[in-house]
Amino acid sequence: MKVLISGTAGASGWPAPDCGCASCARVTPGRRPTSVVLDGSLTLGGSLPLDGSAALDGAVRLPLSGPLPPGCRASPGPDGLTVTIPGGQRVLYAASSPSSPPVPPPHGESPHGESPHGESPHGGASREERGGQEGDTGDAEEALNLVLLDVLDRPERLGDLRRRGLVGERTHVVAVGVDHRVPTEAELIRRTALWGVRVVPDGTVVDTSEPPPAPVPPPRRTLLLGGSRSGKSAEAELRLAAEPEVLYVATGPSGDGDPEWLRRVRAHRDRRPAHWGTAETTDLAGLLRSADTPLLIDGLGTWVAAVFDECDAWPDGTGGNSGDGADAVAARCDDLVAAWRQTRARVVAVSDEVGLGVVPGTASGRMFRDTLGRLNQRLALESEDVTLVVAGRLLPLPI
Known part of the structure; x- marks a missing residue:
């Protein structure tokens, strides 16, 4: 025809x-x-x-x-x-x-x-x-x-x-x-x-009697960085919108006890394709190793915060923190980077670019910034595609 x-x-x-x-x-x-x-x-x-x-x-x-x-x-x-x-x-x-x-x-x-x-x-x-x-x-x-x-x-x-x-x-x-x-x-x-x-x-x-042109294979690992309201999450969803199966990986709080946040959660969930699945977990390394469908991880900032909670690694208010907790956070980050490097699934991850603001005024803020910033660097090194999103505009970051 x-x-x-x-x-x-x-x-x-x-x-x-x-x-x-x-x-x-x-x-x-x-x-x-x-x-x-x-x-x-x-x-x-x-x-x-x-x-x-x-x-x-x-x-x-x-x-x-x-x-x-x-x-x-x-x-x-x-x-x-x-x-x-x-x-x-x-x-x-x-x-x-x-x-x-x-x-x-x-x-x-x-x-x-x-x-x-x-x-x-x-x-x-x-x-x-x-x-x-x-x-x-x-x-x-x-x-x-x-x-x-x-x-x-x-x-x-x-x-x-x-x-x-x-x-x-x-x-x-x-x-x-x-x-x-x-x-x-x-x-x-x-x-x-x-x-x-x-x-x-x-x-x-x-x-139509001839085969269509072969599509360009997508990058296996994509890291999208940006500030708050930069459009990075919208771009992540855009990347995977036409996939037949996607697992959306939620790493932050579900909104229980916070009506305003819960409204945001529901609105975000409702806009996602009905055929996408959702996993609410902080076991990103496990998913990266076992997934056989594309993953959208949103996002690494809330994952780092959750890992600090789980490892009881936040500073105690006097500028100090539990050495065991900090070591546990570092081990979780090491495990995530190793799984990211080895994954066979297509994955698009969203993370905050934390290096553009002023130095945080608290020890916990500085610790969060430093941990997430180093994690972003390590994952970027192991990614085929890294892009900075600013005001909805894309700035590819070649190696």
Whole structure:
């Protein structure tokens, strides 16, 4: 099947007419609204909605221009519009119709710079151990030939499609509906490369009889550093958004006894993909050694604080501290670094950059800063990818 992708932008195009945002000012030469022609006879993305089509998220209707050619079937559903052409090849069209605001709402972080979190109803168990969850379809479904997806809307939809077997190694996944929700073409390409999605210029022809381009293997170990409210947690989630399975590792307090913190925990948990698992633990070394799915660790700052608590290593208020406690903290850090070095799982970890502020005024503050700063250095040395996040902007830190 040959597919002409004559337009790839959102409903208003990119740049959007009369839009004054920075993204629309930067983009050149621009992109036309999404329009896709299957086998020269069926157009998706036109202005006419499919009669009786299902609504996505209660608002978005999936357009199909013109009548269905003989032998074609169109099936609307919660994933989008699935079109089957003669011969059995299937295309999923899941592009949002309305143009979205240029700046998405930021992901929340805790007052300490780490994302609030909490144990999900499914804990850290695998899908098989859970006996399935909402959205599971049991046995893997047959893979689609082509997916045309608005990945800027909810990239985790792609992870769910992969988890359910609808996107496989031979599935072409192409970004459509792109617009000023992303600041530049370069950032669009960066994000879609993280997710294994193709970005093509308007006018591209995709031949589904040929295999899709091989994705670039992601780094095994990624360390994201930043200050409070820097955007580091949002970037960590972005890195893993399209994975079929992710274990979110929460290292801080659950919020019991603190209503305001508990609200943050719940809001953060609710925004994570429903098919992600959650583990609330400080045994990071054990997880790194045993995990067989990608890990998102958020974060190392709360882990260090928890380890100080567990080892009773905080200063006693006179400037001194338990030597045994400090040695125990050092041993836990050594064990974490060794497990990080040896892990076979893909892991993205978030940590506070503690070296940019004033010297803390307390012995406990200085001890925390020194311990976390040294840990950051050691993990960075053993990482393929280290990035500093400042005001949502990324500064790669090459070795």
